[in-house]
Amino acid sequence: MAEKITGAEALMLSLKAEGVTTIFGYPGGAIMPTYDALYDYTRGEKKCFEHVLVRHEQAATHAAEGFARVSGKVGVTLVTSGPGVTNTLTGVADAMMDSTPIVVIAGQVGTAVLGSDAFQEMDLVSVSQPITKWTYQIRRAEDVAWAVSRAFYIASTGRPGPVVLDFTKNAQTELVEYKPAKVDFIRSYVPSPEPQxxxxxxxxxxxxxxxxxxxxxxxxxxxxxxxxxxxxxxxxxxxxxxxxxxxxxxxxxxxxxxxxxxxxxxxxxxxxxxxxxxxxxxxxxxxxxxxxxxxxxxxxxxxxxxxxxxxxxxxxxxxxxxxxxxxxxxxxxxxxxxxxxxxxxxxxxSFQPLRQKEIDNVITPATKPVSGPLLMGEVAHAVAKATGGESILVTDVGQNQLMSVRYFKYHKPRSIATSGGMGTMGYGLPAAMGATFGAPDRTVCCFMGDGGLQMMIQEFGTIMEYQIPVKMILLNNSYLGNVRQWQDMFFSHRRSFTPMCNPDFGKVAEAYGIPHRIVSERADLQDAIQEMLNAPGAFFLEAVIKPDANVEPMTAPGRAVDEMQLNVEC
Amino acid sequence: MIIYSENFAGILNQITAVFTRRQVNIESLNVCASSTPGVHKYTITCNCSEEMVQTLCKQIEKKIDVLQANYFTDEEIFIMEACLLKVSTEGLLQNPAASKAVRHRGARIVEVNPTFSIIEKKGLTDDIISLFSELNALGIVRQFVRSGRIAVTRDCIEHLDRYLESRTQKNN
The missing domain is CATH 3.40.50.1220 (TPP-binding domain)
Structure with a gap:
């Protein structure tokens, strides 16, 4: 008779069988047996995973997303029940909207107390069903191998998406004769229909x-x-x-x-x-x-x-x-x-005259200004030029995103990770961390605004601990810039709660031991970007940009695409 | 709509959530085991445009454990509903129109006791509603319940069987 192992250890073997190398996670009560098993699988002779301890569970799913986007593999998140997993759900919904393959494994209270409002119990299956490709509650250790394999199969095939596994505590601790499982067929699921x-x-x-x-x-x-x-x-x-x-x-x-x-x-x-x-x-x-x-x-x-x-x-x-x-x-x-x-x-x-119009009216003024404060497009353009179209762009959400995706250059596949459908502020920094694990040989540039950075600024801690080589570019206009632009355009310039009172971000980076530089002069921009790119690891570059510049061109909401305005009127 | 799924927990939730999201009310819903072991059958009626029901079907079929989701108009399926009416026996006896309605509509009286009687009727929605309306107008109805619609297709081809067969072949 084969030796029996715990369900938690069966999870380790199942993840290993799926080729998992990196896990983004955060421990807590209901997932402790799994973290105990993970102890052995992240060191010594059994070592096969790198576990990245994030500072907030939302960062774990965004990191898994960034990892998946650039690598094409499934990103993995491991968290506890209740608040641990509710924190991940923004990332899960983001992955659903943007078809990103991730598997979130969350602890759950034991089956004996399910439904009794036990400590950190949350009805995860019901909550996550609408925002996942598949959700499953593992109630017995015998189901671990099957559920994990099915999860990876579903997440990665067809139109990819997130899968959530709700891993009850008893299923983690019960002993089981581990038998590897390989799900590569589900009769009710046709991942890739035959072309007609x-x-x-x-x-x-x-x-x-x-x-x-x-x-x-x-x-x-x-x-x-x-x-x-x-x-x-x-x-x-x-x-x-x-x-x-x-x-x-x-x-x-x-x-x-x-x-x-x-x-x-x-x-x-x-x-x-x-x-x-x-x-x-x-x-x-x-x-x-x-x-x-x-x-x-x-x-x-x-x-x-x-x-x-x-x-x-x-x-x-x-x-x-x-x-x-x-x-x-x-x-x-x-x-x-x-x-x-x-x-x-x-x-x-026939595209060319229109293209020229955009160059003259939008692109040149946005990327090559000769006077005035630094502009978003100018910084994005300069970073793109310095990286030669070879690096990966990760963005947060808002003006920083729209301007950096516009002016970055992409010469290689899988070179962009950004939150499209959900528009999740806070996505950028953790997704960039994940991207460095997904594509360790490539430079990862992360553009953020001052709003989005502060939604995930605690991840400086993760970057510090794991020496994650993210090139962070903060486009700081001290505004929630995109909302400010819409307020100016559609809400009579009433800037309702969009000006930001910001800290000294350089000092925050400094506190985490992250090399940083602030740039506000055009003459220093190239040099600052070179310093960032030459730095061996993480670098935080803060560009102080024009406070109320707009993203152009723009098709206002409700307008037809050919009603696009080259220059917006505020 | 006729939907077939694997017999896993939580699928009904996923199906109804698609309706909620698209703001379509479910008029009636019946869930039961199908003639195929391990496969559940959902019969759902709703009022919406054909375009909407096509969208609903595609989004429901997208759920991992849903086998098939199809929609039919009344002509394409054989439909049945049932209802139970609990009426006051005194009211039934005092109103000749009541027993006339029961006979006229082809309903059956399945229980009679001094206090109440139970009338059972199978048929189509309009027929059942008419019976209820007639009896209710007499003020004798104590309870009324109508089942969800059940239906089988009039098609000579069993599409679910074909699908399962093709999937089984694919797996071998």
Whole structure:
């Protein structure tokens, strides 16, 4: 008879079997047996995990998200019951919106007291079901191997997403004969539907007859690892492409068919031309309202081809002429095979005057000002230039995000981690920490605002303890800048609770032993960025920027995409 | 809508949450074991546009442990509902219209005692509501309960069986 081990140790072996190397977590009462097992698996001869002790559980899920985004692997979070796991739920919801594969394992009170309002008991299954791809309560040690394998299978396949495992205390302590489990089939779950030949043919027909085709590239291309297949497709039919914010690194910034970013603060030409294209090919994107503007007036002239792995995205927001359901790693080459070589020079060239207008009116003034205070775009542009498009961009949410994603350059796949659907302030710093573990050979630049940084500033502690080499760039305008911009634009300049009274951030960094520098003069910017990049580990660069600069261009909410304004009027 | 799922705890919650999120009221709901071992069947009726019910089906089918979610109009399925009416026996005896309504609507009186009687009726919603309205107008109804709608498809093909078969083949 095989030796019996605890459910907690079975969890360790199950995680090891899934190839887990890094766990972001925080211990507490109901998960103590698991942390006791983890003690052995993070040191000595059994060592197989690195456990990163975050300073707040929300940071653990964002770190897992950042890890997953840049590595393509499943991020793992380990926390206790009750408040421990409620703290993670913002990150879980964020991962659900942005299709990020993470597994959150939370302690739970013993099954004997479930439902009795025991200390730190919380009905996790009910609470997390709507914001997870799958949630399961492990009530017996026998179920650990199966549940963990099923969790990783669900999180990582099809359209990825978060899975929560509610691990009761008795299941952690009970003894079990550990038998490895490998779930790679669930009869009720078809992760990647088989491509339908008919749909592929219909899509190819539409593309072959298009005069003004345009591709809308989303994160699905990165999740499907189909960056090369995308290039082959676009290049064969000479199709100009816009990318969503989450899909920015799916197509290199310097690719000749990359026309810019879609959406509210995306590229002017792309937004205008969406209203002129005769065929739109959406690839792994979900027509978010931040991309489409007023849906009733969105691309009504165009026939829409929608490639997505998730059937529930088809016709959800935009009605499609042809839906090609399946993994774009398969559907893109299938369509490429059937499309004819084409030359759309005239159509592509028609983007140029609009592009030039944006350069003259927005990009040059935002990135190369000659006088006045430092600007957000200027700092983002300078960091992008200094890193040569090779590094990973992680952002917080708000103006810092919109400006850094606009002016950063992406030459490699999986180079951006940002909170898209949820718009979670506080995401940036922990996600950047996670990204350094997910891509240890790459530089990770994290852009934050003074608002978002303070939502997760305690993570300086984690950065200090684990010497996490995050390049932190604080764009400090002493405002909740994006809300301030909207107040100025739509609420008669009534700046209701958006000015921020901030601490001396440099001193805070100093207290954690993090090298830092503050820059407010244009002449010092390059040097400060070089100092940051040359530093061997973490570095905190605070850029004091113009207090009330706006993100431009902008499609105001409720407006159609071609009503985008180059310069906003406040 | 007819939905099939694995017999795991918590799936009903997930299904109803999709309705809540889309602000569609469930008119009736019936859950029971299906003819396939281990598979549960949900029969749900709601009033909404075809576009909305398509969205609901896709979002429900997306749940990991849901096997199939489909919608049907009345013509595509055979529907049945049942109701029980508890009426005062005195009222029943004093109102000839009451027993006439029972006969007319094809209902059955399944229990009679000096205080109350119980009437049982199977049929379609309108039929059941009409019976209730007629008896209620006489002021004799003490309790009324109508079951959720149950339905089987009129299709000659059993789509769930086909799906399960194809999935089993896939796994082998």
């Amino acid at each position: 030949d008919e749909a592929v043919r219909a899509a190819a027909d539409l593309i072959n007859n298009a005069k003004k085709p345009m591709a809308l590239v989303g994160q699905g291309v990165e999740l499907g690892n189909a960056q090369e297949e995308l290039k082959a497709f676009l290049e064969k039919a000479d199709i100009p492409a816009g990318r969503t914010m989450l899909g920015l690194s799916a197509l290199p910034s310097n690719h000749k068919l990359n026309m810019g970013m879609l959406g509210m603060h995306g590229s002017y030409s792309v937004n205008i031309k969406e209203q002129e294209a005769d065929v739109l090919i959406a690839i792994g994107m979900r027509f978010s309202d931040r991309v489409t503007g007023d849906l009733k007036r969105y691309a009504k002239q165009a026939k829409v081809i929608h490639l997505d792995i998730d059937p529930s995205e088809i016709d959800k927001n935009v009605k499609t002429a042809v839906a090609v359901i399946g993994d774009c790693k398969e559907t893109l080459p299938a369509i490429t095979k059937l499309i004819s070589k084409a030359d759309h020079t005239e159509w592509k060239d």
